[in-house]
Amino acid sequence: MKQLHELSIKEVHDGYLNHHFTCTDLVKHFLARIEKYNPKINVYLAMNDQILAEAAAIDQEIAERGITRPLLGIPFAVKDNFLTSGIVTTASSNILRGYKPQYESTVITKIKAAGALILGKTNMDSFAHGSSTETSDFGPTLNPWNTGHLPGGSSGGSAAAMAAQLATVTLGSETAGSIRQPASWCGVTGFKPTYGRVSRYGIVAMGSSLDSPGPIARCVEDCALVTEVIAGQDGKDATTSPSPVEKYSTNLGHTDLRGMRLALVKEYLLPDMREDVKNLILNSADKLRELGATVDEISLMDPHYAIGVYTVIQRSEVSSNLARYDGVRFGHDRDTFCEETKRRIMLGTYTLSAGYYDAFYKKAQAVRTKIVDEFNEVFKTYDAVIGAVSPGPALPVGASKNQPMFGEMEDILVEPSSIAGLTSVGLPCGFVEGLPIGLQITSNQLKEGTAIKIADCYQTHTDFQLFPDLDKTL
Amino acid sequence: MKTTPIIGLEVHVELETKSKMFCGCPADHFGKEPNTQTCPVCLGLPGALPVPNQKAIESCMKIGLALNCRINELSKFDRKQYFYPDLAKGYQISQYDQPFCSDGFVLLDSGKRIGIERVHMEEDTGKLQHTILEGKKVTLVDYNRSGVPLVEIVSRPDMASSAEAKEYLKKIHEIVKAIGVSSADMEKGQMRLEPTINVKIEDEDNTHFTPLAEVKNINSFNFAQQAIDFEIVRQIEEFEKTGIEKSVTNKTTRGYDAVKKITFLQRTKEEAKDYRYFPEPDIPPFIIENELVEKLRGELPELPERVIANLVDLDIEVKYAKIIYGNQEALNAIFVIARSNSDAAISDKIDLNKLASLIANKKIDITGDIKGEYLKATQVGNTNTDELKTVIEKIIAANPDVVAEYKKGKTGVAGFFVGQAMKETHGQADPRTLNQIVTDLLNR
Numbered sequence: 008m009k010q011l012h013e014l015s016i017k018e019v020h021d022g023y024l025n026h027h028f029t030c031t032d033l034v035k036h037f038l039a040r041i042e043k044y045n046p047k048i049n050v051y052l053a054m055n056d057q058i059l060a061e062a063a064a065i066d067q068e069i070a071e072r073g074i075t076r077p078l079l080g081i082p083f084a085v086k087d088n089f090l091t092s093g094i095v096t097t098a099s100s101n102i103l104r105g106y107k108p109q110y111e112s113t114v115i116t117k118i119k120a121a122g123a124l125i126l127g128k129t130n131m132d133s134f135a136h137g138s139s140t141e142t143s144d145f146g147p148t149l150n151p152w153n154t155g156h157l158p159g160g161s162s163g164g165s166a167a168a169m170a171a172q173l174a175t176v177t178l179g180s181e182t183a184g185s186i187r188q189p190a191s192w193c194g195v196t197g198f199k200p201t202y203g204r205v206s207r208y209g210i211v212a213m214g215s216s217l218d219s220p221g222p223i224a225r226c227v228e229d230c231a232l233v234t235e236v237i238a239g240q241d242g243k244d245a246t247t248s249p250s251p252v253e254k255y256s257t258n259l260g261h262t263d264l265r266g267m268r269l270a271l272v273k274e275y276l277l278p279d280m281r282e283d284v285k286n287l288i289l290n291s292a293d294k295l296r297e298l299g300a301t302v303d304e305i306s307l308m309d310p311h312y313a314i315g316v317y318t319v320i321q322r323s324e325v326s327s328n329l330a331r332y333d334g335v336r337f338g339h340d341r342d343t344f345c346e347e348t349k350r351r352i353m354l355g356t357y358t359l360s361a362g363y364y365d366a367f368y369k370k371a372q373a374v375r376t377k378i379v380d381e382f383n384e385v386f387k388t389y390d391a392v393i394g395a396v397s398p399g400p401a402l403p404v405g406a407s408k409n410q411p412m413f414g415e416m417e418d419i420l421v422e423p424s425s426i427a428g429l430t431s432v433g434l435p436c437g438f439v440e441g442l443p444i445g446l447q448i449t450s451n452q453l454k455e456g457t458a459i460k461i462a463d464c465y466q467t468h469t470d471f472q473l474f475p476d477l478d479k480t481l
Numbered sequence: 482m483k484t485t486p487i488i489g490l491e492v493h494v495e496l497e498t499k500s501k502m503f504c505g506c507p508a509d510h511f512g513k514e515p516n517t518q519t520c521p522v523c524l525g526l527p528g529a530l531p532v533p534n535q536k537a538i539e540s541c542m543k544i545g546l547a548l549n550c551r552i553n554e555l556s557k558f559d560r561k562q563y564f565y566p567d568l569a570k571g572y573q574i575s576q577y578d579q580p581f582c583s584d585g586f587v588l589l590d591s592g593k594r595i596g597i598e599r600v601h602m603e604e605d606t607g608k609l610q611h612t613i614l615e616g617k618k619v620t621l622v623d624y625n626r627s628g629v630p631l632v633e634i635v636s637r638p639d640m641a642s643s644a645e646a647k648e649y650l651k652k653i654h655e656i657v658k659a660i661g662v663s664s665a666d667m668e669k670g671q672m673r674l675e676p677t678i679n680v681k682i683e684d685e686d687n688t689h690f691t692p693l694a695e696v697k698n699i700n701s702f703n704f705a706q707q708a709i710d711f712e713i714v715r716q717i718e719e720f721e722k723t724g725i726e727k728s729v730t731n732k733t734t735r736g737y738d739a740v741k742k743i744t745f746l747q748r749t750k751e752e753a754k755d756y757r758y759f760p761e762p763d764i765p766p767f768i769i770e771n772e773l774v775e776k777l778r779g780e781l782p783e784l785p786e787r788v789i790a791n792l793v794d795l796d797i798e799v800k801y802a803k804i805i806y807g808n809q810e811a812l813n814a815i816f817v818i819a820r821s822n823s824d825a826a827i828s829d830k831i832d833l834n835k836l837a838s839l840i841a842n843k844k845i846d847i848t849g850d851i852k853g854e855y856l857k858a859t860q861v862g863n864t865n866t867d868e869l870k871t872v873i874e875k876i877i878a879a880n881p882d883v884v885a886e887y888k889k890g891k892t893g894v895a896g897f898f899v900g901q902a903m904k905e906t907h908g909q910a911d912p913r914t915l916n917q918i919v920t921d922l923l924n925r
Contacts, residue, residue, distance in 0.1 A: 361755045
């Protein structure tokens with residue numbers, strides 16, 4: 008029999024309905040695990056001190072009305088850039104140390120309305136600037152599979168919380184890879200919806216034209232269940248799409264992928280990529296063929312160009328978005344920005360400066376359009392593009408130090424799809440040296456259902472979604 | 482030596498929309514308790530996002546249309562970045578290279594055309610209050626004004642005197658008020674003026690241009706005029722002293738001291754900010770449909786120029802027309818009378834210029850029976866024919882010699898009887914009625 012921390016959303020609901028355990032039992036179970044394991048991996052930055060009262064109320068609701076809300080009694084771990092009223096929100100930065108928001112993000116309002124509970128806030132790269140959690144002002148998070156390694160980032164805290172099973176499900180956000188890459192390094196499933204599918208309102212902004220909130224969960228199924236709650240147009244975010252939200256969970260449970268056309272991009276199997284990682288991706292392609300999909304090798308623009316585009320656009324937007332932390336409000340001065348943040352502000356300020364704007368920002372936008380056009384062309388023929396999330400497994404602790412372009416090199420394979428605002432799932436497809444490797448399945452804008460269908464079918468026909476035994480690994 | 486001032490104007494107008502430009506807070510901030518009309522968006526809190534106010538954008542376009550601008554099919558917002566403690570986000574959402582409206586003009590009474598380069602939409606900043614709190618000098622920030630919709634109207638440097646600039650400003654003021662998007666109350670800071678001035682100096686052989694000076698944040702037409710006049714003199718003197726001409730780097734920003742009636746240097750171009758404009762990623766670009774433009778054009782009221790011209794066509798003097806054009810009730814009254822005049826007998830026609838002067842001087846109540854009011858106001862006296870007849874018959878009887886003169890053909894003496902009758906009635910008689918009776922009796 009599974010333990011409480013091993014249950015998916017559906018399994019938790021079954022447990023509630025069959026009176027195997029209560030929401031209070033589940034929350035207490037997680038609190039005990041967090042107390043035991045969190046100090047070893049530094050996942051949670053702040054806890055919700057109201058959670059037992061909230062759990063008791065939910066138990067009463069279940070007793071009176073059963074389960075009428077889609078996420079009722081599901082404990083979440085939430086990345087620390089989501090504003091949560093009453094719970095300190097810092098985006099892992101000292102400049103927001105101790106900041107208690109006066110309002111909460113739309114996503115948080117939506118999951119709460121669906122009955123979810125927030126256990127606490129998870130560590131991340133400071134202001135999401137990084138792919139390691141090593142830029143956090145509150146110390147790095149460690150990988151639950153091997154504490155000598157990084158969890159990835161910037162949503163490293165949420166991915167590690169999921170891998171360590173310190174919540175039923177978690178929320179992260181991705182600017183380019185910040186959901187998929189840590190999910191891949193921690194061996195869990197991360198889902199980046201289309202840009203504009205999920206509201207950014209109330210999430211500390213990083214790259215405004217790229218930021219996409221989404222779940223990091225134990226399986227594709229849970230990702231679908233969470234996304235169909237948090238997606239949708241928001242009157243408070245002018246960039247959200249007006250198109251109606253599909254019920255993504257209807258794409259679950261397919262027994263084969265006949266009729267699906269997939270593309271494997273040659274350029275994304277980088278020349279310097281490890282053979283064992285490359286082989287896992289090729290094996291995944293074979294598995295997908297076995298399930299009935301056709302997988303063709305195609306050619307796309309060298310992903311190195313995406314790094315240039317992404318770096319310029321994101322740094323430019325960062326330099327602007329962080330201008331509000333000017334020392335006048337929020338209690339701390341600008342000298343509390345960490346090195347990486349300062350570096351990004353400086354680079355972005357430079358790329359937007361008079362005389363340099365055309366050479367950098369404008370050119371980057373032009374190449375961005377080319378990347379979008381290229382993907383549009385691919386999706387005329389193919390349902391999805393597949394490839395590795397990351398060139399290799401989780402890197403050792405300290406790997407990001409003194410490497411200003413660390414994140415960009417680690418995220419080279421996820422940046423093109425982020426730049427084009429596409430939807431993409433990252434999920435485990437094997438292990439090298441005891442560390443998980445991630446496969447990404449990317450579909451066109453607003454084609455969340457397609458990515459979910461393929462990823463769920465792949466996941467339910469493979470055995471790579473595993474969790475570390477913390478008593479051995481920590 | 483011939484000198485010609487070259488003057489351009491930037492005018493900021495606060496719109497009177499219900500809500501602010503990018504959030505739901507009330508836009509009416511004047512005199513409100515500090516920081517009572519704020520929310521995460523206009524406070525620039527982490528994670529807050531702007532959602533554009535459609536009504537404000539439509540008002541901006543209406544101003545553009547009223548100023549004969551083209552409404553651009555493609556438009557977008559940009560971030561203008563600079564640090565100031567009253568600027569919550571560290572940038573102002575404005576429009577850089579794709580404003581909503583471009584290329585309009587205003588016609589001065591002389592017929593001279595003043596070009597409008599652009600009319601764009603942006604947001605206002607908060608306000609700093611320098612005060613003493615618990616014995617300490619402090620600066621407080623009030624964010625009630627933060628995010629209030631602001632329209633910026635940028636003219637071309639087409640004005641050649643402070644008088645032209647003042648006339649241009651008054652016309653902008655009238656137009657903005659006429660279309661109902663703002664009361665443009667100068668005292669409340671709803672309209673703020675920034676002239677940019679330099680002077681073209683021609684001597685026998687050469688033409689020179691003095692360096693540009695922009696005078697910031699003026700809140701009255703007279704101050705604008707004074708500031709411009711001061712600058713013209715100052716720049717000519719400065720040029721005669723130094724010979725320094727306009728260059729791409731020597732534009733200065735100046736302030737205006739209304740007490741001393743002088744402008745003073747605020748900053749030079751070397752210190753000028755690089756605003757690092759880039760497209761606002763939180764707001765998708767706009768594609769403006771022609772139907773919207775036509776709908777807004779249809780909603781525009783008749784503009785002051787047009788209304789004044791119509792009044793003048795009715796033989797109303799310009800000085801009265803300029804006072805009345807904005808008063809819809811008065812206009813209704815005048816146009817109703819004008820229509821009834823066309824069917825009336827000559828003696829019943831109402832003198833429209835007289836009516837206009839009465840309205841302009843607030844001599845009559847225009848909410849009631851306008852014709853009756855007019856007659857009451859113009860026929861000051863007794864119109865009782867029988868009473869007056871008795872008075873006049875007495876005078877005629879007492880002055881047979883004057884009657885005889887009249888009979889001989891000296892009809893001018895009729896005035897004598899009118900005057901006498903007026904005296905007799907202590908000025909209470911209606912002159913028209915008197916005239917009529919005197920003529921009737923003398924011609925018996």
